[in-house]
Amino acid sequence: xxxxxxxxxxxxxxxxxxxxxxxxxxxxxxxxxxxxxxxxxxxxxxxxxxxxxxxxxxxxxxxxxxxxxxxxxxxxxxxxxxxxxxxxxxxxxxxxxxxxxxxxxxxxxxxxxxxxxxxxxxxxxxxxxxxxxxxxxxxxxxxxxxxxxxxxxxxxxxxxxxxxxxxxxxxxxxxxxxxxxxxxxxxxxxxxxxxxxxxxxxxxxxxxxxxxxxxxxxxxxxxxxxxxxxxxxxxxxxxxxxxxxxxxxxxxxxxxxxxxxxxxxxxxxxxxxxxxxxxxxxxxxxxxxxxxxxxxxxxxxxxxxxxxxxxxxxxxxxx
Ligand code: FES
Numbered sequence: 001x002x003x004x005x006x007x008x009x010x011x012x013x014x015x016x017x018x019x020x021x022x023x024x025x026x027x028x029x030x031x032x033x034x035x036x037x038x039x040x041x042x043x044x045x046x047x048x049x050x051x052x053x054x055x056x057x058x059x060x061x062x063x064x065x066x067x068x069x070x071x072x073x074x075x076x077x078x079x080x081x082x083x084x085x086x087x088x089x090x091x092x093x094x095x096x097x098x099x100x101x102x103x104x105x106x107x108x109x110x111x112x113x114x115x116x117x118x119x120x121x122x123x124x125x126x127x128x129x130x131x132x133x134x135x136x137x138x139x140x141x142x143x144x145x146x147x148x149x150x151x152x153x154x155x156x157x158x159x160x161x162x163x164x165x166x167x168x169x170x171x172x173x174x175x176x177x178x179x180x181x182x183x184x185x186x187x188x189x190x191x192x193x194x195x196x197x198x199x200x201x202x203x204x205x206x207x208x209x210x211x212x213x214x215x216x217x218x219x220x221x222x223x224x225x226x227x228x229x230x231x232x233x234x235x236x237x238x239x240x241x242x243x244x245x246x247x248x249x250x251x252x253x254x255x256x257x258x259x260x261x262x263x264x265x266x267x268x269x270x271x272x273x274x275x276x277x278x279x280x281x282x283x284x285x286x287x288x289x290x291x292x293x294x295x296x297x298x299x300x301x302x303x304x305x306x307x308x309x310x311x312x313x314x315x316x317x318x319x
Pocket of ligand 1: 265266267268269270271272273274275276277289291304305306307
């Protein structure tokens with residue numbers, strides 16, 4: 001069975017941007033991690049009941065380390081605050097295997113990466129992959145000012161070395177330049193694929209601008225939930241045990257599974273991390289998550305049990 005969590009050494013911590021800690025995690029000497037994919041993220045187990053998701057900003061393909069960028073969130077509920085205030089080089093940290101719902105499409109089309117603040121983390125990894133594969137790309141990165149811009153050293157290095165792409169930075173306070181998402185998308189070569197990650201306002205703008213483009217060309221990743229959890233009132237059948245559970249009005253599938261002490265992995269419980277994904281064998285899910293793309297939702301073969309429900313009276317799950 002594939003290993004799902006790893007206990008990693010905090011090899012190094014450095015700052016890249018006033019409020020951003022770059023944390024490099026390594027496995028025991030002589031061992032390797034599942035390879036990094038551009039756009040992937042890992043669960044970081046901060047305590048028994050606190051798990052947070054962070055995108056990897058490694059060079060894709062690396063197996064000797066995971067690198068995450070952690071911006072200090074002023075509204076932190078313990079995740080980034082703890083990682084900033086307590087974590088030291090030499091500590092160990094438990095993390096999950098990488099998951100990727102924000103991977104690069106396999107296409108020769110130009111790729112436009114649109115990032116705001118710490119949302120640039122997965123985009124940096126994507127730009128490195130595109131550059132290595134000699135594919136055409138552009139990165140548009142917005143932050144308040146150079147001092148607070150996460151990963152700016154890494155972005156500047158990439159900008160200097162890039163041969164197949166270009167980097168455009170916008171600093172609203174220090175240089176009064178603002179990113180115009182609509183214009184960025186309009187000026188991109190026809191058939192481009194667009195990827196966006198960043199604050200809610202940027203993602204909302206991107207979603208609006210995306211309405212004029214084929215949905216399969218527009219990709220985004222949110223790390224803050226805006227979901228309405230599905231209501232109960234249906235039955236789930238656990239195919240492996242044959243057990244049937246009724247999901248009451250106020251319950252999620254995850255609530256019902258936990259009440260029955262049926263172990264299922266989960267982390268955010270807000271439909272944004274993908275940890276709780278379960279295969280659907282029969283029935284029509286009512287998808288409420290921010291993880292699956294529209295095409296993946298339309299296939300109805302998987303469900304995030306922390307927030308999604310059912311349109312059908314019954315769902316048969318691969319549990
Ligand atoms: S636990 Fe994160 S999507 Fe369900």
